[in-house]
Amino acid sequence: MDLVLPSIGLMFxxxxxxxILLFLLxxxxxxxxxxxxxxxxxxxxxxxEAAEKAQKxxxxxxxxxxxxxxxxxxxxxxMLKESKEAATRLIEEAKSKSKQEAxxxxxxARSSIELEKSAAIAELKSQVASISLEIAERILEGxxxxxxxxxxxxxxxxxxxxxx
Amino acid sequence: MTLxxxxxxxxxxxxxxxxxxxxxxxxxxxxGKEEKxxxxxxxxxHHIKDSYGYHLLGEGEDAITLPLPIILWTDKGLxxxxxxxxxxxxxxxxxxxxxxxxxxxxxxxVYQLKDGESxxxxxxNKESGQLEVANAVRPLDFSITxxxxxxxxxxxxxxxxxISVAKSYKKNDKAPxxxxxxxxxxxxxxxxxxxxxxxxxxxxxxxxPYLLTVFFFIWIGNLLGLIPLISSPNLTGSISVALTxxxxxxxxxxxxxxxxxxxxxxxxxxxxxxxWIILIPIEFLGIFIKAAAxxxxxxxxxxxxxxxxxxxxxxxxxxxxVAWAGLSVPMxxxxxxxxxxxxxxxxxxxxxxxxxxxxxxxxxxx
Numbered sequence: 001m002d003l004v005l006p007s008i009g010l011m012f013x014x015x016x017x018x019x020i021l022l023f024l025l026x027x028x029x030x031x032x033x034x035x036x037x038x039x040x041x042x043x044x045x046x047x048x049e050a051a052e053k054a055q056k057x058x059x060x061x062x063x064x065x066x067x068x069x070x071x072x073x074x075x076x077x078x079m080l081k082e083s084k085e086a087a088t089r090l091i092e093e094a095k096s097k098s099k100q101e102a103x104x105x106x107x108x109a110r111s112s113i114e115l116e117k118s119a120a121i122a123e124l125k126s127q128v129a130s131i132s133l134e135i136a137e138r139i140l141e142g143x144x145x146x147x148x149x150x151x152x153x154x155x156x157x158x159x160x161x162x163x164x
Numbered sequence: 165m166t167l168x169x170x171x172x173x174x175x176x177x178x179x180x181x182x183x184x185x186x187x188x189x190x191x192x193x194x195x196g197k198e199e200k201x202x203x204x205x206x207x208x209x210h211h212i213k214d215s216y217g218y219h220l221l222g223e224g225e226d227a228i229t230l231p232l233p234i235i236l237w238t239d240k241g242l243x244x245x246x247x248x249x250x251x252x253x254x255x256x257x258x259x260x261x262x263x264x265x266x267x268x269x270x271x272x273x274v275y276q277l278k279d280g281e282s283x284x285x286x287x288x289n290k291e292s293g294q295l296e297v298a299n300a301v302r303p304l305d306f307s308i309t310x311x312x313x314x315x316x317x318x319x320x321x322x323x324x325x326x327i328s329v330a331k332s333y334k335k336n337d338k339a340p341x342x343x344x345x346x347x348x349x350x351x352x353x354x355x356x357x358x359x360x361x362x363x364x365x366x367x368x369x370x371x372x373p374y375l376l377t378v379f380f381f382i383w384i385g386n387l388l389g390l391i392p393l394i395s396s397p398n399l400t401g402s403i404s405v406a407l408t409x410x411x412x413x414x415x416x417x418x419x420x421x422x423x424x425x426x427x428x429x430x431x432x433x434x435x436x437x438x439x440w441i442i443l444i445p446i447e448f449l450g451i452f453i454k455a456a457a458x459x460x461x462x463x464x465x466x467x468x469x470x471x472x473x474x475x476x477x478x479x480x481x482x483x484x485x486v487a488w489a490g491l492s493v494p495m496x497x498x499x500x501x502x503x504x505x506x507x508x509x510x511x512x513x514x515x516x517x518x519x520x521x522x523x524x525x526x527x528x529x530x
Contacts, residue, residue: 003213003403003467009235009305010214010404013312018381018412021319026373029326033344033351034372036333043337 204478212398212470214311215254215272216247219395227252232313237304238265238276247307256284256297268300274307275300311405314397318385326380354379354515362519367526371519374416378409379515386466386507390500396473400510401466403459410458413518414451421525454521458514465510469503 144150218230231248240263247269249260256270259277266277268284277284277300285298308316325343332344340348354376359368385400399405427433429447432440476499479492 003209004463006404006407007214007305009307010309010311010315010402011408012306013308013315014405014408015412017315017319018377018408021322021381022373022377024323025326025377029323029330030351030373030376032330032333033326033348034355036330036337037348037352037355040337 202478202481202484204475204482207478208471208474210272211396211474212401212467213272214309214402216250216269216274216307216309217252218310218313230313232308232310234267234274234307235305236267236274236276237306238263239303240265243267243303256286259283270297270300273302274305276303310395310397311399311402314385314388314399315405318381318388318399321388322377322380322384325384350379351376358512358516358519362516362523363526364523370420371416371522374412375515375519378412378518379511382409382462382514383508383511386510387504389466389470390503390507396470398467398470401463401470403463406459406463409462409514410455413458413521414455416518417521417525418451420522422528424528425525454517458517462510462514465506469499469506472499473503 143153216234217232219227220230221228229248229252231246234243234245234247236243243262243265245260245262250258250269254269254272256268256275258268259282260267266281268275268277270284270286275284275297281299284300286295287298288294289296325347329344329347332340332342336344339345355368355372358379359372359375363371382400385405388394389396389398389400429451430444432443432447435443473496476492476496480486480488
């Protein structure tokens, strides 16, 4: 029976020793141990977070780079397209300009030809007129060489006028 | 620990104690005769009980025992003398005289003989069948017994271990090394698997020192009891130690209990008022029953382990044949290995239940 009866002495010593143990351990063991464990846990967490952040930053940078590359590529494409367009436009313009020039040249040629032609015609006309005058002079000179002939002509002219 | 194994152990204890009481009673029927036959139940019972000396080897007068101081508070003041003055006698035969008072050691309890008596007289209690002391009284006994001595050793051991662990953190803030590497997982286990789930994240920190101390006190105390050559001190299996630890839990629980805890007990919510007459006493007694359950669980489990080991070894001596060692030694080895598990398990359960009770007391009852 005395096995299950607590003894005052042992309870006294247990209380005393346990209380002192609790005090000493709390002060010199548990506080530093728990503190160190907590500090290390925080450190690990921080390190993990930092690593995660670095990875994220890296990914961001990578995606940024990719964007930049894409942009550059798009710009290049646009420039190429633009320059192609410019080239075709230039060619087109040149073509149309040359066409116009050609047309103009043709036109000019044509008008100068016309001008020459008309000048030539005018010259021809004047020459024909002078030649005709000369001929007429010479005919008149012959016709009007005698008084009879002059009279006959005057009569004939007078007849023509009467007829009208 | 499942309820089943717990009950099995209780049955075993009752069986062994019942047996021992019967045998001891019959022994003293033929008083004075030296006991020749090996009496296992008495041996087991003697082994798990406290004693005034630290017995190491041998029997009777030839025993090698570390003498420990006996400290008594009598009506004439403090008396201190060495337990060796009893000359290994625990049958009340050898009388030690100090300050005019006479003391005897009867079944590892010191009695002070009443004035004028020269030797201890005993009488048989007819009802219980047990021998009782007739002419002596128990003085207040603060002796450094085997268990108290073990208690000191345990406290020093724990201090050495954990202060050196704490120091190692000052030099090393990287992963723990050496002893700290062994102890840190246990400390973190007590924090993350015992304190935080039972008490809650916001309130656990205040109770960590107690929970850690009680966990390592019980665990290392249990382990000390399993070391065979140092006489397997049954410190944590002593009801006094178990009760003291349970009282620590109870006091911490009651000091920190909030209004919600008390109102749950004295004004059980959601119950008709008429039932309060029954519920309030039940709830109130429950506080103390929980502490008693803590005590009995630790005491019974650890003592039972000691009894099983001593009983299995005892087979050899009962049969008086070394051949039985072939059965007894492997079984003892098996039980000892199991006891290593039980040592940790009981420390865990005690700490876990303490945390649970404290958690109930400080919980914000919504």
